[in-house]
Amino acid sequence: xxxxxxxxxxxxxxxxxxxxxxxxxxxxxxYGLISAVGAFSIGFAIWPYFAWQLxxxxxxxxxIEKFPIPQAQVLSASTILANEVQVAKDSDGFSYFTTTYKxxxxxxxxxxxxxxxxxxxxxRVLIDxxxxxKSLAHFPGSALPGEVGNSFITGHSVLPQFADPxxxxxxxxKLSDLEIGDNVYVEISGQKLSFVVQYAKIVDSxxxxxxxxxxxxxxxLTLMTCVPPGTNLKRLVVITGLL
Numbered sequence: 001x002x003x004x005x006x007x008x009x010x011x012x013x014x015x016x017x018x019x020x021x022x023x024x025x026x027x028x029x030x031y032g033l034i035s036a037v038g039a040f041s042i043g044f045a046i047w048p049y050f051a052w053q054l055x056x057x058x059x060x061x062x063x064i065e066k067f068p069i070p071q072a073q074v075l076s077a078s079t080i081l082a083n084e085v086q087v088a089k090d091s092d093g094f095s096y097f098t099t100t101y102k103x104x105x106x107x108x109x110x111x112x113x114x115x116x117x118x119x120x121x122x123x124r125v126l127i128d129x130x131x132x133x134k135s136l137a138h139f140p141g142s143a144l145p146g147e148v149g150n151s152f153i154t155g156h157s158v159l160p161q162f163a164d165p166x167x168x169x170x171x172x173x174k175l176s177d178l179e180i181g182d183n184v185y186v187e188i189s190g191q192k193l194s195f196v197v198q199y200a201k202i203v204d205s206x207x208x209x210x211x212x213x214x215x216x217x218x219x220x221l222t223l224m225t226c227v228p229p230g231t232n233l234k235r236l237v238v239i240t241g242l243l
Contacts, residue, residue: 087206094232095205096154098130101141111138111145111188113153118174119165122187125153132156134168139211143219145186146193146242150213151221159230172225176200176236184221184240195221195240202227203235210237 088098112122113136126132128140136155143149155172163173184195198220203210205226214220219242227236 085208085211087208094226096130097139097208097211099140103128103141107144108189110135111186114185114187115178115182116185117178117182118172120171121165123155123165123168123171132168136168136171142211143213145188145195145221146191146219148213148217148219150211150218152211152224153222154224157225157227157229163229172223173229175223175225175238176227176229178223178238184223186221194243196243198239198241200236200238203237205232205235207235210235214239214241 084101085097085099087095089095108127110127111125113125114121114123123136125136125138127138127144129135129137130140131137132154133156136153138144139152139154142152145151155175156169157173157175158170160173162170164170165174178197178200180197180199182197184197186193186195210222210224214222221240221242223238223240224235226232227234
């Protein structure tokens, strides 16, 4: 009986054509490029959020602790809150205050606000309005600037790198830069008023208490926007008082 021996032939290595090598290098290059662009885009959008939380948010919290409004002076009721104020959401998930309340009597239709530190000059504010895409919005039923009560103004914010004091979609992006003592000017019905920043705080997006009058005799102007800028998580309110 004969013995058969089988020997496995060594693998044959063939060189890839030059065109195939070029395609392989190009694919790796584009994959790396797309990955780098993706990582940069994510960092570009997310880093401002963490930077804001680490710096600005803590700064605002410290300020409100040092400069609170005495609780004995804070009102517990409001005509605005008694008139069906609700928190609504649009199709993009953005939440906002809304109401069906319409103030009685004749009121101006608009006024203008200037905030030198934020480079905001003569920004238009629609009175008794819930729209702030083409202007700032003065919440329906809140006090007019200069009156006893809380004149409540809302404006948009975006990622800090897109801040623009002339664009109503981005006008309040740097609202957190305001500090105690900074000035806010209002022109309404031919009258010029000066307000000074008293304090600022961060609140939940559903916190209706920010619409309340600050005190029984105070003449306040409150500015509100979403924070961190570019998100819809919280609200920043900056409270100013008439000089």
